[in-house]
Amino acid sequence: MVGVVIVSHSQKVAEGIREMALQMSAPEQKIIAAGGMADGGIGTDAFRVSEAIVSADTGDGVAIMVDLGSAVLSTETAFEFLDEELRSKVQIADAPILEGAISAVVEASLGSNLAAVVATAEGARTLNKC
Amino acid sequence: MSGNLYEVISAVGEMIIGNRQKLTDLDAAIGDGDHGINMARGFEAVKAKLQGMEMESDIGKVLKIVGMTLISSVGGAAGPLYGTAFLRAAAPSQGKTELDTQTIGLMLEAAIAGIKERGKATTGEKTMLDALVPAYEAFQDGANTGKTVTACLELAYEAAQQGVEFTKTIIATKGRASYLGERSRGHQDPGATSSYIMLKALVEYLRR
Numbered sequence: 001m002v003g004v005v006i007v008s009h010s011q012k013v014a015e016g017i018r019e020m021a022l023q024m025s026a027p028e029q030k031i032i033a034a035g036g037m038a039d040g041g042i043g044t045d046a047f048r049v050s051e052a053i054v055s056a057d058t059g060d061g062v063a064i065m066v067d068l069g070s071a072v073l074s075t076e077t078a079f080e081f082l083d084e085e086l087r088s089k090v091q092i093a094d095a096p097i098l099e100g101a102i103s104a105v106v107e108a109s110l111g112s113n114l115a116a117v118v119a120t121a122e123g124a125r126t127l128n129k130c
Numbered sequence: 131m132s133g134n135l136y137e138v139i140s141a142v143g144e145m146i147i148g149n150r151q152k153l154t155d156l157d158a159a160i161g162d163g164d165h166g167i168n169m170a171r172g173f174e175a176v177k178a179k180l181q182g183m184e185m186e187s188d189i190g191k192v193l194k195i196v197g198m199t200l201i202s203s204v205g206g207a208a209g210p211l212y213g214t215a216f217l218r219a220a221a222p223s224q225g226k227t228e229l230d231t232q233t234i235g236l237m238l239e240a241a242i243a244g245i246k247e248r249g250k251a252t253t254g255e256k257t258m259l260d261a262l263v264p265a266y267e268a269f270q271d272g273a274n275t276g277k278t279v280t281a282c283l284e285l286a287y288e289a290a291q292q293g294v295e296f297t298k299t300i301i302a303t304k305g306r307a308s309y310l311g312e313r314s315r316g317h318q319d320p321g322a323t324s325s326y327i328m329l330k331a332l333v334e335y336l337r338r
Contacts, residue, residue: 009205037203037205038202038203041171041205042164042205043164043168043204043205043206043209044205044206044209045201045202045203045205045209046201046202046209046210046213047202048202069206069207069305069306070205070206070207070209070210073207073210073211073248073249074209074210076210076248077201077210077213077214077248
């Protein structure tokens, strides 16, 4: 099952999105929050992200949801710390972080592959709310 | 690290920490107002990390620690960008205990390539590259005409200063400031400024 990592500048945002996504997921679905800095401050930390990716992977790869700016840079930096095998099966979804995470988790819980999970997350960009 | 190496990095760190408010004010004008806080936090962490390593003399090894520490402690985009820059600069200086112009040229080249790659950025976008690329070119011009390391770094510092001035004349197309479009014109870029400050600290140290 494809794992999902949530990278936000805020630990609370990442944890909160994880909680919401858990409601929609299969019991064995891995959803790991990588929000904020080690000291609890606002920011992103590539090492926290790389650890989260390792924890989220069960062999089928990991889709990563990001918020703004440095979340992308930190995640791309985190990729450099992964071993080559895992690096070949991680992907950032160009999607809104909350809607993308929930869509990704639903797709992943169906047992879909990484490309399908990322595509579904990115589809959340055009979800109409009203 | 040799006394010198430790002192150089401390000098750079202290000048960044001393400019915390200035960098934050510049960033508040066109970004999210955290560049000074983030950079100071990063270099405070570097200071703590290097304590007890005053005798380490391998420049590459120390730069690698600096890079890793910035990546994990800065928090904003500058963390992965400067962190990657220091990590890349660590490769040509690996195992070296002193630097000549050729090695420094390779280090700057590798650092800039790392920033370009990580930030998917180039010059003219109102970023740190607008200070660093002219600085590198000026350094290389000096090196090619046989100038000393200090003289080359002085040229680089002057070019970086002009680069910072140049960022006032252009609009941002990368980073948070790009949301402001035309309103970013007239302001100097905080990232270019922090790059300039690091070179300034280096030159002032060498002039002592």
